[in-house]
Amino acid sequence: MxxxxxxxxxxxxxxxxxxxxxxxxxxxxxxxxxxxxxxxxxxxxxxxxxxxEEVVAEINEKWGEEVLIYGPVLKIPYTISVKQVIQNKETKAVEPQFIEEEKLAYFFPEELNLKTHVNAEIKNRSIYKTSVYNSETHFEGSFAVPDFSDAPAEPNQILWEKARVIFQTSNLKGVNEQVVIKLNGNSYPFSSKYEKRNPTDLSHLKLFTMETTSVKPENLPQENTINFEMDLHINGSEQLRFIPTGKKTEAQVTSDWETNNFTGNYLPYNEDKLDGKGFDAKWKVLDINRPFPQEFFQGLPNLTEFAFGVNFKIPVDxxxxxxxxxxxxxxxxxxxxxxxxxxxxxxxxxxxxxxxxxxxxxxxxxxxxxxxxxxxxxxxxxxxxxxxxxxxxxxxxxxxxxxxxxxxxxxxxxxxxxxxxxxxxxxxxxxxxxxxxxxxxxxxxxxxxxxxxxxxxx
Structure with missing residues (x-):
């Protein structure tokens, strides 16, 4: 067995x-x-x-995240007559009444010229690394006489004394020098403006607004075009982009960074942009090349999707x-x-x-x-x-x-x-x-x- x-x-x-x-x-x-x-x-x-990704995000957060530049934009308040129906307390009769309501109009530059130099470097944390940079951008351009013909209602009065210039960026903490705009030679410093954030807005890139004080009427384009210029010194990481707000926008970005990647809706037009030691890229965007107008009367829209620029991100695959x-x-x-x-x-x-x-x-x-x-x-x-x-x-x-x-x-x-x-x-x-x-x-x-x-x- x-x-x-x-x-x-x-x-x-x-x-x-x-x-x-x-x-x-x-x-x-x-x-x-x-x-x-x-x-x-x-x-x-x-x-x-x-x-x-977590380590790179931590480095970028401390140095300064990606930079998106939006502006400058001329903000001009104006009033319109709004009809309201009220009841007379004595006669109880319903009577129409017109009140003055203040609205905001936003006007983009007639010309916008950007010249940027970027100094990029590599930051290491343990075995991980990412690219960061500091940039210097010089803005020049002009604002034409505002056109209110497309406003939803006929303006009763344009409040020139309340006009301001606003400027937006995605990386407010990366700004390392005071930002000042010169209008017809007169200087107006920008200051941060608090804006309540929508908690349901889960978009990756948020824009922060800087605004000047009220601009003197003689420095505004009431009858003639006025010129402006400003400088922006800002730290960032991974990429630098611009929104073509000018009716004619010309941009030039130079850097000694070799592993670049041009991004966005518009690419540089010059064939000699790469020289083996860096790049010198030039863009030219006309208003006919972009699907948005020069003025807005229903609030300033988010035009991030139309931005162009350079990606400095290290290709880690x-x-x-x-x-x-x-x-x-x-x-x-x-x-x-x-x-x-x-x-x-x-x-x-x-x-x-x-x-x-x-x-x-x-x-x-x-x-x-x-x-x-x-x-x-x-x-x-x-x-x-x-x-x-x-x-x-x-x-x-x-x-x-x-x-x-x-x-x-x-x-x-x-x-x-x-x-x-x-x-x-x-x-x-x-x-x-x-x-x-x-x-x-x-x-x-x-x-x-x-x-x-x-x-x-x-």
Missing amino acids: DSQKTQYPNRFIQWLKTSITARMFMVGFLTLILLIPLFFVQDLIQERAQRQ EYQKSERTAKYGFLVIGLTFLIFFLIQSLSKIHIHPFQYLMIGLALIMFYTLLISISEHSSYLNAYLVASVVVILLISLYARSILKNIKFPAFIAFSLTLLYSFIYVIIQLENYALLVGSIGLFIILALVMYVSQKIDWNP
């Missing part, structure tokens, strides 16, 4: 060794099991990427590439196990499930090595180091299992091709799907060809 009990495990082990079907199920089961640590690796990559690489983990594990399975089936060499598991864990280690090394070096260097050490580890381990040099050399060659193939796919953006599909088709054809030599009968 005892001898029969001991025979059953022996038969089961013998069945695992001799049955191709059993080995296939075993390899498939181990592949699915290894997806668990692979998912943990993907979570680790996302966690590190999120940590990087190691985490993104590592995440894309990890998505091919199932393919790498499956194809590697398939290679060992075909070798085992052709050579009749027994490979224990534990040995398959060790090989799979070595493949998982590739991704942890990749993400950890890429935080201190480039993605290419990290990929080379991680793939070389993993291929060497698996090849030496296969040498001890297969007891010869031919099969381990073939495994090393196959893994080298596989990792090279995945690296090429990661680098390609537009042709990743095409190259990946062709590569998988070739792999499938090779597997079908080799599998013809296997005796699938138990």
